[in-house]
Structure formats: structure tokens, C-alpha cells
Amino acid sequence: MSLLAFSGVSFAYSCGSSLFGDASFSVNPTDRIAIVGPNGAGKSTLLRLLSGELAPTSGQAVRRCPLLIAVADQGLSKEVPSTLFDFVFDALGPLAPLRKAIRGLETQLADPRCAYEYASRINDYEESGGYAAEATVARILGGLGYPEQDFERDIRTLSGGERTRAALARTLSMDSDVLILDEPTNHLDVSAREWLEDYLRSRPSAGVRHRSGSQATRRFSQ
Secondary structure (H helix, E strand, O other): OEEEEEEEEEOOOOOOOEEEEEEEEEEOOOOOOOOOOOOOOOHHHHHHHOOOOOOOOOEEEEEOOOOOEEEEOOOOOOOOOOOOOHHHHHOOOHHHHHHHHHHHHHHHHHHOOHHHHHHHHHHHHHHHOOOHHHHHHHHHHOOOOOOOHOOOHHHHHOOOOHHHHHHHHHHOOOOOEEEEEOOOOOOOOHHHHHHHHHHHHHOOEEEEEEEEOOOEEEOOOO
8 A cells, every 4th residue: 555645746836837747656565666857947945745734726735634744954953952862862753751850860879769750761762662663763873974983963053954954864763664864965074975885785674765854743644
């Protein structure tokens, strides 16, 4: 069953300028799709239609429910108050606040009540795959060219290219059915590009990318 399908989709801006028309295709669970075309052809707009950020002017965009779409673009704010590692890990749903609670309790272990809660939270974290998730985040950051000593850097000190890579790392860490990447190889050296290619091949969810990236998720449910 398709994850999402376009049938006769057209898109035009309010001024009447049409980008494309009668687009029909589907995205299946194991698909790897690249959207290639000249500048101004509407590639990024098509990705925004796929993610549900935009609605087609005509035609139908049908999505399986429930469906979780992760999107990476190039709009990470410089004002995010976080370390690089925490910024990426915070995309992992309930694991992130549990990890923060554990770190907060580590400073209060002299109190027996806090020590008991700490042990309980550690057990929950381990059973929920928290340590495996930390290893995954570290692997992704390393693959995209960040040395381990950068993991605790304040993300506000990163350059524009480094912030783009951080946004990509965060999106790659997300659990999703469809992964949408807008120009994912920007600011990646050859080694990081090769790592990204291998990672995307091994990822079980469908992937759609545009060769022309803040990050977001969109959940479609009944």
C-alpha cells in the first residue's frame, strides 16, 4: 500500500503563475526518490506539497493514516539555546525529556528520594532504548563530520553550514515513515556525502530528496 499518492496534482501561486500540472505518482514504503530539474521548476514546492505544508491547486494528495513525515530544510535558527547533541536528541519524542530529568536528578543523589527516582528513571530510559538512541545520534553526528568534542558545543556558536548539518542530523534521527530532504548534500564534504548515501540506503522508511533542508515533522492521523 502506498504511503502517499498524487493524482492529477497541479499547483499555481495566487498571482496565477503555474509551476506544474497533472502530476501523478505514489511513494511506497521502500522507495528512494530524487526530484531533479532546473532552478525555478518547482522542486521545493513539490516537496512542500508532499509534506502537507502546501495544498494542491487541483488534483488529490492522498496520505495513509497514520503517517509521520520528517522534513529537513536549511532554516535552523541561530538562537536555539542547546548543545549540538541535545538539539539532535530532542527530536526523539519522550526519550528527550526523560534524559533531561535523569541529568537533573544526577545533582541530587544525596537525597534518598531523588536517588530512588533516579534509579527508576534510569531503568525506564534503558528499557525504552535511550542508550541505543544516544549511540545512534552520536553515529549520525560523526557521520556528518562532527568530532565528539563538538557534541557539547552551544549550537548558537555554529556557522551557517554547521547549523544546516545539525538540522540534517536532527531529521535523520527522527522516527518517520517518509523522509524528505531538500538539498541534503549542501555543506557536506566527500566523506560525509558517502556516509549519508550509505545511511539512506540502510534506512527502512521511504525517502524523497531534492538536488537544488530547520527540520520538522508532520503527523497525519485519523
